[in-house]
Amino acid sequence: MALGFSGKSVTFGPILKRDFYARPTVEVARALLGKVLVHGPAAGIIVETEAYLGSEDLAAHSARGLTPRTRVIFGPPGHAYVYFIYGMYECFNLVAEPDGHPGAVLVRALEPAAGLDLMWQRRPAARKLEDLTSGPGKLTLALAITRAQDGADVTRGSLVVRQPVERRAIEIQTGPRVGISQSTDWPLRFSIKGNPFVSRA
DNA sequence: GGTAGGATGGGCT
DNA sequence: GCCCATCCTACCC
Numbered sequence: 251m252a253l254g255f256s257g258k259s260v261t262f263g264p265i266l267k268r269d270f271y272a273r274p275t276v277e278v279a280r281a282l283l284g285k286v287l288v289h290g291p292a293a294g295i296i297v298e299t300e301a302y303l304g305s306e307d308l309a310a311h312s313a314r315g316l317t318p319r320t321r322v323i324f325g326p327p328g329h330a331y332v333y334f335i336y337g338m339y340e341c342f343n344l345v346a347e348p349d350g351h352p353g354a355v356l357v358r359a360l361e362p363a364a365g366l367d368l369m370w371q372r373r374p375a376a377r378k379l380e381d382l383t384s385g386p387g388k389l390t391l392a393l394a395i396t397r398a399q400d401g402a403d404v405t406r407g408s409l410v411v412r413q414p415v416e417r418r419a420i421e422i423q424t425g426p427r428v429g430i431s432q433s434t435d436w437p438l439r440f441s442i443k444g445n446p447f448v449s450r451a
Numbered sequence: 452g453g454t455a456g457g458a459t460g461g462g463c464t
Numbered sequence: 465g466c467c468c469a470t471c472c473t474a475c476c477c
Contacts, residue, residue, distance in 0.1 A: 300469070309469070311462095319462065336470050337459030343469090356469055375472065387470045429469050 262286050262293065262364075263413035268405050271327035271346050275301045275353035278346040280440050282355060284420050286412045289393040292368050294360025294383050295414065298441040298448045300427045302343070304352030308432035312352035322401045323352045330409060332390070332400040339387030342395050344404060344411070358428070358439075360389045361447040369393075385449045 266285065271278055279301040286293055302310035304323070311333065312323045322331045323345055331343040331354050347353035360383040362369055369382050369392040376382045383389040390396070395409070402409050421443040426435055428450060441448045 302469075311469080314463075317463080333469085334461060336468065337461075339470050341469060358469085385470070427469070431468085 261415045262288065263415045265405060265410045265412055266328075268326070268328040271344060272348050273346065275303055275346040275355060276438065278344065278353075279355045279438070280422055282344065282357070282411070283422060283440060283442050284414060284418065286363060286414055287357060287360060287389075287393065288364075288412055289395055289399075289409045290365070292365030292393045293363045293412075294389065294393070295363050296357055296359075296411075297361050297445040298357075298359035298439070300356040300358055300440070301346075301438040302354045302356060303438070304347065307436070309427065309430040309434075309436075310352070310354070312354070320352075323354050325349060325401075328403065328405045330395075330399050330402045330404055332395060332397050334397060335387070340390045340396055341386045342390050342393075342399075356386060357389065358386045359384045359441070359447050359449045360392075361445060362392070380446050384447045 279299040282296050282299050285296050287296055304312050307313055311320050316324050322329055326349040327345050329345045331345055332340050334340055343354040343356050345354050362382050373382055373392050383392045399409055404410050423441045423443040424437045425439050427439045
């Protein structure tokens with residue numbers, strides 16, 4: 251069973267190629283809404299993203315420069331940046347911008363689209379469908395994305411982003427990012443307006 | 452309906 | 465030693 255934006259079934263189209271990611275981070279963050287994140291048998295439609303810029307964005311991990319943890323953000327686009335947070339959770343990003351230029355898009359929420367049984371098993375704390383993947387730590391649990399995928403090429407392999415077969419018109423809601431303490435006023439959070447799987451209205 | 456507080460460990464100063 | 469790009473539970477309307 252697969253859900254669409256309005257409950258209709260959705261199948262998956264071609265994998266997004268590297269040039270999709272090789273452009274300004276904000277463009278990538280907006281363009282990812284409605285695309286399908288697939289990891290093995292589990293998949294979800296991306297409904298909420300945040301852009302983290304390389305320069306002057308003090309909320310971005312890359313603001314402190316290239317370190318062992320942040321090296322992937324400075325590398326070629328179309329790769330996964332996965333980091334460990336609050337001692338318990340992992341967050342999944344897609345690297346944007348040309349090689350050598352930092353920039354990453356945090357995927358904050360998905361609409362479950364495939365592998366629902368697996369997701370329920372991996373998310374025993376979830377009480378209802380809207381709880382399964384409506385947050386950055388929730389969706390990595392549901393899709394079994396861990397630091398083992400840090401640096402993975404998302405244009406090939408088992409962790410990829412696909413075009414939905416049916417393109418639909420969506421309205422993008424823009425606002426400040428969540429859970430940060432610096433650069434808090436920048437409008438770098440994007441979501442599909444009205445989608446019930448967004449982490450916060 | 453709402454929120455305060457705790458869990459838990461890696462990264463960097 | 466402090467700061468986290470978070471989530472869940474308990475408890476209170």
